[in-house]
Amino acid sequence: DAGVIQSPRHEVTEMGQEVTLRCKPISGHDYLFWYRQTMMRGLELLIYFNNNVPIDDSGMPEDRFSAKMPNASFSTLKIQPSEPRDSAVYFCASSSPGVLAKNIQYFGAGTRLSVL
Amino acid sequence: AQSVAQPEDQVNVAEGNPLTVKCTYSVSGNPYLFWYVQYPNRGLQFLLKYITGDNLVKGSYGFEAEFNKSQTSFHLKKPSALVSDSALYFCAVNFGNEKLTFGTGTRLTIIP
Numbered sequence A: 001d002a003g004v005i006q007s008p009r010h011e012v013t014e015m016g017q018e019v020t021l022r023c024k025p026i027s028g029h030d031y032l033f034w035y036r037q038t039m040m041r042g043l044e045l046l047i048y049f050n051n052n053v054p055i056d057d058s059g060m061p062e063d064r065f066s067a068k069m070p071n072a073s074f075s076t077l078k079i080q081p082s083e084p085r086d087s088a089v090y091f092c093a094s095s096s097p098g099v100l101a102k103n104i105q106y107f108g109a110g111t112r113l114s115v116l
Numbered sequence B: 001a002q003s004v005a006q007p008e009d010q011v012n013v014a015e016g017n018p019l020t021v022k023c024t025y026s027v028s029g030n031p032y033l034f035w036y037v038q039y040p041n042r043g044l045q046f047l048l049k050y051i052t053g054d055n056l057v058k059g060s061y062g063f064e065a066e067f068n069k070s071q072t073s074f075h076l077k078k079p080s081a082l083v084s085d086s087a088l089y090f091c092a093v094n095f096g097n098e099k100l101t102f103g104t105g106t107r108l109t110i111i112p
Helices: none
Strands: A005-007 A010-013 A019-024 A031-038 A042-050 A053-056 A065-071 A074-079 A088-095 A111-115 B003-005 B010-014 B019-021 B024-026 B032-038 B044-050 B056-058 B064-068 B073-078 B087-094 B106-111
Touching: A005 A088, A010 A019, A019 A088, A019 A111, A031 A074, A042 A065, A042 A074, A053 A065, A074 A088, B003 B087, B010 B019, B019 B106, B024 B073, B032 B064, B032 B073, B044 B056, B044 B064, B073 B087
Parallel strands: A010 A111, B010 B106
Antiparallel strands: A005 A019, A019 A074, A031 A042, A031 A088, A042 A053, A065 A074, A088 A111, B003 B024, B019 B073, B032 B044, B032 B087, B056 B064, B064 B073, B087 B106
């Protein structure tokens, strides 16, 4: 398996523009997580899905952020409108069911977002 | 609330020496504890986990961690450090659901 795939790797946009980040989890994994990493706040869980259903979105900073998972192999994180303070590295991770695999999350390489 | 603390932002160790990266946790039950590593421009990678059983857990790349319930600690250790171990290390805790709560990270630098 190619692992968790995120696109794009880098995104530079201007304040006010819509940004869409994409994630393809590992096949067979039924949990998908979106994280944000910054120097100031560290690694923050934004939202996670189980079997394509959002389970906990308490980490989503505000209404400008939304996430969807239309099927088991694809998820998006959208920011509209974007602001400079959204600049960060956004990670997607997935994990599989089962006791032995529990909480072993596989991370993508991340999307580095810069909002000017 | 469940949480983990990594008291050291930075740890420097000479190559070949033993290394320790510290982690403590707050408890309101029986925690599941994890260590992840992040290399530059990469996502986090799983190293090892403790759920139950032996207090000494062995993981990838020669790392191990010792669970100490009385001290609520889960320190990461390696007997002999390599330059390639230089990275950012995260401790994480879970209490039965699928969410992981990560610490703030410790940057480990191995000096040749």
